[in-house]
Amino acid sequence: MLEQVGDELQKALRRWTESMVGEDLHGRIEQVARNENEFGVDPFGFDLNYALAAMAPFVWLYKQYFRVQTFNIDRVPAGRVLLVSNHSGQLPLDGAMIVVALLTEAPRPRVVRSMVEKWVQTLPYVSTFMARAGQIVGTPENCRRLLEAEEAILVFPEGVRGLGKTWGQRYQLQDFGLGFMRLALETKTPIAPVAVIGAEEQAPSLANLKPLAKILGFPFVPLTPTVIPLPLPSRYRIYFGEPMTFSGRADDEDAELDKKVAAVKATIQSMLDEGLKARTHVFR
Amino acid sequence: MRPAVVVTGISGNLGRTLARLLHRHERIIGIDRRPFEGKPKDVEMFQLDLRGRRAEDVFRRNEIRAVIHMGIMHDPRMNEEEHHSFNVVGTTRILGYAARYGVKKVVMLSSANAYGPSPDNSNFLTEDAPLMAASRFSQVRDLIEVDMLAHGFFWRHPDIQTVILRPVHIVGPNIKNAPSNYLRLRHPWVLAGFDPMVQLIHVEDAARAMIEALRPEAKGVYNVVGPGEVPLSAIWRELGRASIPFPHLLARPLLDILFKYRLASFPPPELDHIQFLCAVDGSRWVKDVGWRPRYSMRETIRSVLDE
Numbered sequence: 001m002l003e004q005v006g007d008e009l010q011k012a013l014r015r016w017t018e019s020m021v022g023e024d025l026h027g028r029i030e031q032v033a034r035n036e037n038e039f040g041v042d043p044f045g046f047d048l049n050y051a052l053a054a055m056a057p058f059v060w061l062y063k064q065y066f067r068v069q070t071f072n073i074d075r076v077p078a079g080r081v082l083l084v085s086n087h088s089g090q091l092p093l094d095g096a097m098i099v100v101a102l103l104t105e106a107p108r109p110r111v112v113r114s115m116v117e118k119w120v121q122t123l124p125y126v127s128t129f130m131a132r133a134g135q136i137v138g139t140p141e142n143c144r145r146l147l148e149a150e151e152a153i154l155v156f157p158e159g160v161r162g163l164g165k166t167w168g169q170r171y172q173l174q175d176f177g178l179g180f181m182r183l184a185l186e187t188k189t190p191i192a193p194v195a196v197i198g199a200e201e202q203a204p205s206l207a208n209l210k211p212l213a214k215i216l217g218f219p220f221v222p223l224t225p226t227v228i229p230l231p232l233p234s235r236y237r238i239y240f241g242e243p244m245t246f247s248g249r250a251d252d253e254d255a256e257l258d259k260k261v262a263a264v265k266a267t268i269q270s271m272l273d274e275g276l277k278a279r280t281h282v283f284r
Numbered sequence: 285m286r287p288a289v290v291v292t293g294i295s296g297n298l299g300r301t302l303a304r305l306l307h308r309h310e311r312i313i314g315i316d317r318r319p320f321e322g323k324p325k326d327v328e329m330f331q332l333d334l335r336g337r338r339a340e341d342v343f344r345r346n347e348i349r350a351v352i353h354m355g356i357m358h359d360p361r362m363n364e365e366e367h368h369s370f371n372v373v374g375t376t377r378i379l380g381y382a383a384r385y386g387v388k389k390v391v392m393l394s395s396a397n398a399y400g401p402s403p404d405n406s407n408f409l410t411e412d413a414p415l416m417a418a419s420r421f422s423q424v425r426d427l428i429e430v431d432m433l434a435h436g437f438f439w440r441h442p443d444i445q446t447v448i449l450r451p452v453h454i455v456g457p458n459i460k461n462a463p464s465n466y467l468r469l470r471h472p473w474v475l476a477g478f479d480p481m482v483q484l485i486h487v488e489d490a491a492r493a494m495i496e497a498l499r500p501e502a503k504g505v506y507n508v509v510g511p512g513e514v515p516l517s518a519i520w521r522e523l524g525r526a527s528i529p530f531p532h533l534l535a536r537p538l539l540d541i542l543f544k545y546r547l548a549s550f551p552p553p554e555l556d557h558i559q560f561l562c563a564v565d566g567s568r569w570v571k572d573v574g575w576r577p578r579y580s581m582r583e584t585i586r587s588v589l590d591e
Contacts, residue, residue, distance in 0.1 A: 037512055038580075038581065039518040039522075039581070040518075041514065041515060041518070043407070043408070043481070043512065043513055044481070045407075045480075045481045045513075045515060118404050121403035121404075124475070124477025124478055124531075124532060126477075127403075128477060128478065128479040132515075136407065137403075137404075137405075137406070137407070141406040141408070141410070142406045145406075
């Protein structure tokens with residue numbers, strides 16, 4: 001009974017996705033490399049049909065709410081790639097928008113995997129949703145395995161430091177982790193820098209309520225004008241930069257990797273600065 | 285007489301399956317405390333305890349070319365001390381005899397469950413991943429210890445080819461282990477909102493893997509994967525069962541009580557297997573022996589319902 005309701009809901013959501021993306025969607029899905037078994041899932045538990053249904057609300061946000069504009073999306077290379085983006089907005093909708101962009105707008109459509117926190121695995125429903133939608137627990141082994149299978153992986157080297165920033169720090173990149181650079185060097189993967197503009201304004205955080213976050217076990221708890229971080233309809237602009245390739249040893253000292261990571265960070269910061277200069281209105 | 289292959293734990297389901305597949309090609313000497321029902325005529329059977337003195341006689345009086353050690357038990361209802369002694373002492377003895385009597389090949393059955401399900405696990409664990417199962421389920425520490433014993437043996441005896449196989453959940457008709465029993469439930473409960481990818485292997489494929497391990501190419505530790513991985517929910521669909529979702533925060537304390545009063549046969553830590561990932565990468569085994577399971581995923585799943 002419950003299963004049938006689930007199946008009907010999935011079909012309805014999928015039809016919604018199709019109606020928003022248009023005829024184009026089928027052709028795009030054909031182009032996506034697929035690796036599923038007779039049960040419709042790939043070895044990581046990704047289920048394209050489920051994902052197309054689960055995407056529906058995000059496609060609506062993409063098309064109607066945030067009215068996302070992409071720039072130079074054709075720069076994202078074929079084959080293995082690490083998409084490295086700034087992270088903001090209290091809720092990780094920037095990730096979802098990048099994923100929708102690459103499936104529905106890129107000339108070579110990609111199913112982007114993003115790396116999720118380990119504690120997501122302990123959350124009921126969320127853990128299953130993430131797995132079926134192609135989101136993977138962010139261990140280095142998982143990342144390496146996917147890159148070697150020529151997949152596209154989205155990483156936010158700022159992590160929650162970027163996501164939970166307060167209003168005063170908007171569009172200032174926080175500390176970048178080094179893990180993505182080690183993986184890029186080890187697997188000889190190009191890095192595609194991505195700058196997302198608009199997510200900062202979806203939920204301006206006036207303060208991070210650290211004691212409350214501690215009690216709830218959350219990484220941060222923002223105080224926003226809407227109390228809970230409901231996103232405002234700011235307009236998203238997603239800029240894709242030229243792929244960057246690095247060479248060197250993956251097990252080098254942190255100081256060496258820092259230099260390479262700084263180059264990526266500087267590129268994204270300048271993409272952000274240029275994008276902000278070109279922007280005339282937050283909501284238009 | 286030609287050199288024999290000693291098979292410990294031969295009277296279990298896996299052992300009997302293995303004996304049936306192998307007895308036409310090899311001279312088999314079976315050792316088990318239990319009688320071997322339906323034993324092929326050419327299998328020589330010794331009904332004894334590996335820890336006893338008579339086990340050594342088997343090695344003293346026969347030329348043994350290989351040992352397949354499956355005489356390891358996992359029964360959460362069993363007295364822990366006896367459980368531990370049977371597994372650890374039994375394994376120590378059999379490895380000792382192998383070294384003393386010039387056996388050239390030792391194949392030991394471990395399990396992919398030795399890694400243990402955990403929210404921190406990568407989607408596919410390789411053979412070098414730490415064996416963490418006992419961190420959340422202390423009763424299985426002897427199963428990890430026997431794996432480590434064989435591991436130590438592998439390094440101490442470079443002249444002996446030691447193979448440790450860590451197969452995924454073994455299922456099949458009449459198999460009485462936890463995964464098979466669980467998949468036979470008519471009204472299965474699941475943890476609401478959790479649907480981990482599960483790997484299964486048919487008992488006959490597991491037996492074939494043990495036999496493949498006798499080949500000279502096989503050396504060291506291997507994860508052995510069956511026909512792949514599926515979400516738990518897909519297994520229940522395939523079996524035509526409607527699962528009953530149960531909140532995970534209540535499931536543990538409830539199962540704790542049910543298990544204590546013998547109303548359930550699953551110890552509470554085994555809930556981790558239907559909540560978190562414990563899937564392995566079997567590519568090393570595929571590469572070294574060209575492994576291919578015979579049973580498809582559908583056949584493997586459905587085999588639990590066969591008589």
